[in-house]
Amino acid sequence: MNTVQITDELQDYLDGLLPARDPVLARMEDEAHRENIPIVDAHEGAFLSLLVRIANAKRVLELGTAIGYSGIWLLRATSGGTLTTFETDHARALRARSNFAAAGLAERALVLEQDAVHGLEKLNARFDACFIDLLNSFPSEEVTRKVFDLCMQRLDGGGLLIADNALRQGLVVKPTNQQSRNVAFYNQLVAKDSRLESVVVPIRDGVSVARVK
């Protein structure tokens, strides 16, 4: 059977089943909507949170912070763990720090204001989960592979490798530009790697979820 078509009515129904968001997350959703800041939606936030809890991940790496929305979902799910997150945009990094503070998470969130690819090369740390939320921004398949390799090197058995925008609005089927080629290439890397078990879940723009065996 094909995946059910998400009509507006069905989307409203699903929205009605979402967990309530606290004032910090609710404010961030409003701000992101008003200012067109690309963040995950609450369905994906709740999904990320569940994945981290189920895997009992304590050290989470995120590539692409924006203003810290997904970071808050991830960090809260670690129950006392830590988040290391990369963001190149100065204004967004500042806002993310302030939002982590507002959520009472400042001590456990390290916002690194630097390029994720270069930063990750120098970062000598291990993680239980890695969330890639900038697949769309890589310049080439070569960089995409480099980021995949760098994340894999920092995960142990049982670690989670998650990436957003795995469907790239459907363009992955017949990639027409470099971004969609990169995402399709990433999906192949994950699917073909015998160290991983994986699935692409069609939440929003698609979430690639893989676990290191």
Ligand SMILES: C[S@@+](CC[C@H](N)C(=O)[O-])C[C@H]1O[C@@H](n2cnc3c(N)ncnc32)[C@H](O)[C@@H]1O
């Ligand atoms: C989709 S947004 C992240 C959204 C965030 N994860 C959320 O859902 O709340 C991607 C972010 O990555 C940042 N970015 C793009 N390329 C980057 C790079 N090479 N290194 C670090 N950050 C980058 C962008 O400025 C943007 O804020």
